[in-house]
Amino acid sequence: MLDDLSLQIGEGEFTAIMGPSGSGKSTLLNLVAGLDRPTSGTVTVGGTALASLSEAELARFRRASIGFVFQFFHLLNNLSVFDNVLIAAQLSGAQEAASRVRAQQLLNELGIGAKARDYPVKLSGGERQRVAIARALINRPAVVLADEPTGALDSNTGEQVMELLVALNQRGQTILLASHDLQLAGRYTRRIISLRDGKLTRDSRTDGQGQEVTQ
Template identity: 50%
Template sequence: MDTLEPLVQLSAITKSYYEGGQERIVLHDLELTIKRGEFLVLLGRSGSGKSTLLNIISGIDLPSSGEVHIDGASLSSLSETARTVFRREHIGFVFQFFNLIPTLTVEENLLLPLELNGRLDAAARIFAQELLEEVGLADRVASFPDRLSGGEQQRIAIARALVHKPLLVLADEPTGNLDADTGQQVLELLARMHRATGTTLIMATHSREAVNLADRVLRFDSGRLCSSSKPDMNPR
């Protein structure tokens, strides 16, 4: 992993909000480089800054100060519209609550990112079918989300995050709404799909089970990066 080039570069990132006239600093002067193809796990309690960091990396939110570069592009130099296009084309998302559109079938949910990007051609459809087979749901293309279990919905969400071959996938508590066994299966699927596609994966989680699947683990506390380590350096 050390030979891979940087994909995400965060320089002096601080994020603060004002609540009741008081400033609340959510991220403190963060410096971070994430390499192309890396699987990075963000650990920390609720409110430690993990989700805020994912929002800043994605360009959904901007830092109060500092710079974010993804694949050489400075997000702060882009207009809001340009950031939206960049995010839609280059970033995939996996959320805690799946975020599948209930009125669309599995296939329609999966193909939506391709339609939005104007890339729904024959080759893209073949890749989408391969993803469905990889996540074990090729026989559910005509099903609606409410006919799927939570684990099945999350597997479709993972396939959807990868279908447009993004540079980067951001997963925010992807097992938080699942039971322990299903959550472990989803973690293993994410890790396997990461290895298969080579896409950079950044996961914010409370799950200790995710640690041994990652290339690197960052621990956050009160908006500060406390430690960065390899899985084999973490207690089992």
């Protein structure tokens, strides 16, 4: 639940939404992704006001503009790694050949190119999350939403995933990360928005080393 929350996230920002469990982090991400609708107020992404969109239009908006990375990966277990990535491109109606090339390219970049023909059950947690990231990126979304992407991973693997997200951000990708791990968020993101009981309690910028630079 969110209450009286107003914020703007700029293009190319890597923003962390922080807060304890139940603070409204995931709700905020769901609203941005168009998976949920606000009872009042507006959500605008890239100039598109989501409140006015139908379910089908929201789905099309998600395909085109949003890449979602979940805590528990949410891969389709009966599709291969390659097809898990490819299916998002197919849903968006992208051209086949180019999508295949990009899917393989993303998997290679994320270090799991060799696993393309494997099925998710054979992968480690970190590998699954990389597949999820590749899937989130295949359509070149305006925003990547990452909901506790390291929550189901051990600390080393979590670090690797965060480094991947940073690398993406450095190439201009807007990323909105929900996390309850302040240390991790402070180290990798440039802006931290803190929520408690659905209200904005703090909006700060960091230097990328965990140090706050503005308030």
